[in-house]
Amino acid sequence: MNMTQKRAWYHVGIISLVLAAVVFYLIVEIGLKYKLPESFWKYIWFPASMFITGIGISFLCIKYNTGEPWADERDKLIKLRAMLAAFISVIIALFGTSVIPIYILGRDGMLPVSFLPKINFCVLCLVLFVYSVAVLIQYGRGAKDGK
Template sequence: MNRTQKGAWCILIASLFLILFGILLFTEIVILKNLFTSLHRFVALLLFSFMVPLFIFLRKKQSTAEVESDERDRLIIKRAILVSFVCVWIMLAAVCIIPRFIVGYTGSIAVWALSLINFVIFLVAMFIYSAAILVQYGWRDKDGEK
């Protein structure tokens, strides 16, 4: 596994984790009205405890002469950025249209909800970006010596 793949796996896991953490936080604060206040702190601590091994995993090289990235990596990253960029625009368009059907033409929406929506779009874009990288490398790439 090269550095681009490792980075993509890290972003994929981190974005998925943050989405789940966000759902948990939203449920805890908005729906359950702060019933389990210590739960989100525990999950946040768990996230930070993974940072050190994650950093070591990212920096570990396949060989001493391994390059940071090469021409194929750059091509794959370029395509992944394009895919996530298109997805961001689709999601933004959906965000502009969907609330109209939920709250109506004259309805209102909380300011914090807009911030949350933007943050979720960012996370989903990161998820799509990393998934696009991994798909291009091949999910089941054996990565073995031939």
């Protein structure tokens, strides 16, 4: 597994964890109407995010074969195609975030301003996810790489 694949797996892992955290939050605070205590965020959320970051840094820094180049011409091509897929996903996401609220809230509907960073964050996650999955699909095509 080379650096590009490692990064892609890392991003997929992080986004999955973020998604799991969001689902957990929605189920507990909105579904079960249970307000999580302040200590939860203080003693669990922050150390957990630091732990994940630490794992990620060590995961990305380990390079088992020092003689191997970090990226070659095929990696560049794979990244370019993944970037194109991510760019298309941005256009779709921007279109979706512009049109879907109109259908849900109506033309005169309003959204709290605090939703904007959340929407931006979701779009960022989506782009990163699409990019990473596109990278992994291209490397894994044929499922023989690395054997």
